Amino acid sequence: MKVAKFGGSSVANGTQIKKVAEIIKQDQKRKFVVVSAPGKRYADDVKITDLLIAMGETYIKGEQYEGYYADVLARFKEIINELELDLALYAEIEKSIKTVLTEDLPDGMKLDRIKALGEDNSAKIVSSYLCKIGLNARYINPKEAGIIVSDDPGNAQILPESFDKIYQLRDVDGILVIPGFFGYTKEGKLVTFSRGGSDITGAIIAAGVKAEMYENFTDVNSVYTVNPAIVNNPKEISVLTYREMRELSYAGFSVFHDEALIPAIKEKIPICIKNTNNPKAKGTFVVAERELDDHVVSGIASDSGFVIIYVSKYLMNREIGFGRKLLQILEDERISFEHAPSGIDDMSVIIRERNLPPEKEEIVLRRIKEELHPDTVSLQRGIALIMVVGEGLVNTIGVAKQAVSAISNAKINIEMINQGSSEVSMMFGIKEEDLEPAVRSLYQSFFE
Incomplete structure (x- = not known):
């Protein structure tokens, strides 16, 4: 049935x-x-x-x-x-x-x-x-x-x-x-x-x-x-x-x-x-499973309306509980986040813009400064995310290079890259006004 x-x-x-x-x-x-x-x-x-x-x-x-x-x-x-x-x-x-x-x-x-x-x-x-x-x-x-x-x-x-x-x-x-x-x-x-x-x-x-x-x-x-x-x-x-x-x-x-x-x-x-x-x-x-072929990338998805909170602090990696404390501030303010890519001394949190109105933004940024004492904290609105998706992505050499080159060829700056947290996708953050030319360039690179 x-x-x-x-x-x-x-x-x-x-x-x-x-x-x-x-x-x-x-x-x-x-x-x-x-x-x-x-x-x-x-x-x-x-x-x-x-x-x-x-x-x-x-x-x-x-x-x-x-x-x-x-x-x-x-x-x-x-x-x-x-x-x-x-x-x-x-x-x-x-x-x-x-x-x-x-x-x-x-x-x-x-x-x-x-x-x-x-x-x-x-x-x-x-x-x-x-x-x-x-x-x-x-x-x-x-x-x-x-x-x-x-x-x-x-x-x-x-x-x-x-x-x-x-x-x-x-x-x-x-x-x-x-x-x-x-x-x-x-x-x-x-x-x-x-x-x-x-x-x-x-x-x-x-x-x-x-x-x-x-x-x-x-x-x-x-x-x-x-x-x-x-x-x-x-x-x-x-x-x-x-x-x-x-x-x-x-x-x-x-x-x-x-x-x-x-x-x-x-x-x-x-x-x-x-x-x-x-x-x-x-x-x-x-x-559940499909046969893989030469076309590693299955699709290119995109969405706009995101915010990036960027936090940097020297020796962040040695400070036990830093990431938890940062996310706890968001939890306390009842704000859900989408992604949280991080480095040795820095961490970014991506949030849907509708979940972070200006009054919440002020509270969150103040609490981060007062409670975490970062060297730098900044917020950038008007971010779009592009997801390049494919089941064979993680095991294929050169896909990231091809994607970055396609975005670069469209003369678009990449604000953020997140690859590795998912086996089937890589994510790029760019400015909203650059979304459509970036997607067209990626499509031309992978499908034409």
């Missing part, structure tokens, strides 16, 4: 949901269907999740929320009308939104419940349409499915005891349509995963039922070697390992949530990334 997850673009309107239904009809093994909230119908459109968040935040602040409320209901009604479903479903959706808004709940809990409305109602619509066209389908709530998570709003983690409960879904007749993005704590509290967490739900269900395949349907034919927005018509990737996909997803490949790989990796379930609009395309397979 297979688990098929459909992203926001796949359920954005009635036309797309009809494509989803046809895909499910074509393969009886697709017993488990996980759906996102309706996404963008066109380039300048707004995702329903964004409307829900705006509605929730304005409602909690006591501001005018009615415009967002009307927009959310209009989107759901449009989909229901396009699919010619019973308007009783629309009344049910409207009631669910009103109930969550008026419930007496703490702000954080209320906002999580509001955010989850997109996926929850999307699943009800898809299951209703599958029944309408004659399939034996039913909506199943994540609590009923057995998705038990930690009490960490907006960043829930699946708990181990979930998987035995999810395995029991194998015995349920028909196609089960499950909303992505959220689960329930042991106490019955609804908690969401991180943004884009429907991928995580799909992987959790696939691991729980021990599926033969986890299919992730999106709006591209495959994973590309580089961001198509930067390089025109880049080469497609037919097979990736879990490690390669996780590195690429982390560093900016938005086609797949990087955390979603973890449940699938543990059960070694193959993943296939496919296109809802072109389901016959082969797609990209993500597997």
Whole structure:
């Protein structure tokens, strides 16, 4: 049996949901269907999740929320009308939104419940349409499915005891349509995963039922070697390992949530990334191991919006606990870091810019100076990271030289290099304004 997850673009309107239904009809093994909230119908459109968040935040602040409320209901009604479903479903959706808004709940809990409305109602619509066209389908709530998570709003983690409960879904007749993005704590509290967490739900269900395949349907034919927005018509990737996909997803490949790989990796379930609009395309397979060939580099990922904190102190390497103390300051201020490359007398910490607002920056820098007494401490914003990823990277001579030469040929200065902490990737830090020419030069070097 297979688990098929459909992203926001796949359920954005009635036309797309009809494509989803046809895909499910074509393969009886697709017993488990996980759906996102309706996404963008066109380039300048707004995702329903964004409307829900705006509605929730304005409602909690006591501001005018009615415009967002009307927009959310209009989107759901449009989909229901396009699919010619019973308007009783629309009344049910409207009631669910009103109930969550008026419930007496703490702000954080209320906002999580509001955010989850997109996926929850999307699943009800898809299951209703599958029944309408004659399939034996039913909506199943994540609590009923057995998705038990930690009490960490907006960043829930699946708990181990979930998987035995999810395995029991194998015995349920028909196609089960499950909303992505959220689960329930042991106490019955609804908690969401991180943004884009429907991928995580799909992987959790696939691991729980021990599926033969986890299919992730999106709006591209495959994973590309580089961001198509930067390089025109880049080469497609037919097979990736879990490690390669996780590195690429982390560093900016938005086609797949990087955390979603973890449940699938543990059960070694193959993943296939496919296109809802072109389901016959082969797609990209993500597997535990693959045969290596002459193309050492599988892909080049990039992302912007990083900060580097640089700390230097003579004989740092002899000062026991220096690194721990530095990271402890970040922990105390509830700031997560991405990378921490270091040398004999210096250490850099890379942080996502959104996690270090100016008021936190001032506190962190002051504490570093007062508590660690460094010779130098500096902070640089506007940093972009480029990841060159490939399974054979660590054992291949000359890849680092080729990458550095490509960036140098584009007349771009490298702010930081980190190679060795991962067997399948090397990382370069550059200024954000240099990102696109650097990526193009690397692509030309490795793939053309």
